Amino acid sequence: DVVPDAISLLYPHIGSLRSPFGFVRDKVLVNLLDVPGRSDASEAEFPTDQWVLRCKRLLASLERPAIGLALDQSDIEFIVGQLGLVAVLPLTVRGLIPVLGSARAVISMRMHPALLSTMLGVPTWALPYCGKVRPTLTNLGLDSALVGEGELAIDMSAPGRRVDYSREWTANYSASSRWLEASISGVT
16 A cells, blocks of 8 residues: 655644744755765666766856755765755754745755655755655655756746645645544554
């Protein structure tokens, strides 16, 4: 059985976890990974040769200043060491949500920050670096947050960038809640 993504159970509560995090205010929050160094690099939907140069070109194309989002030590090493960005490293979900919610926009290779930022109504670009990103976001109805296959490029000036996914998250929350209740009660 395909289980609804449990992250949707956070949806009704995410607003209570949101608080201002001034350090990222009005900046583009980017989570770029060292894709060529990952075991799942062959699943990336974009070329990974000259990776650091491609990432730097992406950063240079942004209309706002960027700050890195790191979720572990390897992220820090790449974002700070290779790309030269300042980075934030939230240690908990309670720390991550204010960071995401305060950003002007989020560009994420990691799936969960992309999911959470769509919940928060922040303009989001999800870069599918591995095989789980596109199917998960598509299954949740968030496929318009995905960057298309091919070059690593973001058009932040495109009018009408979708930010309201409340209908999809409400439906995902309902499906996950029903699944959880049925699982606990043993009713299928």
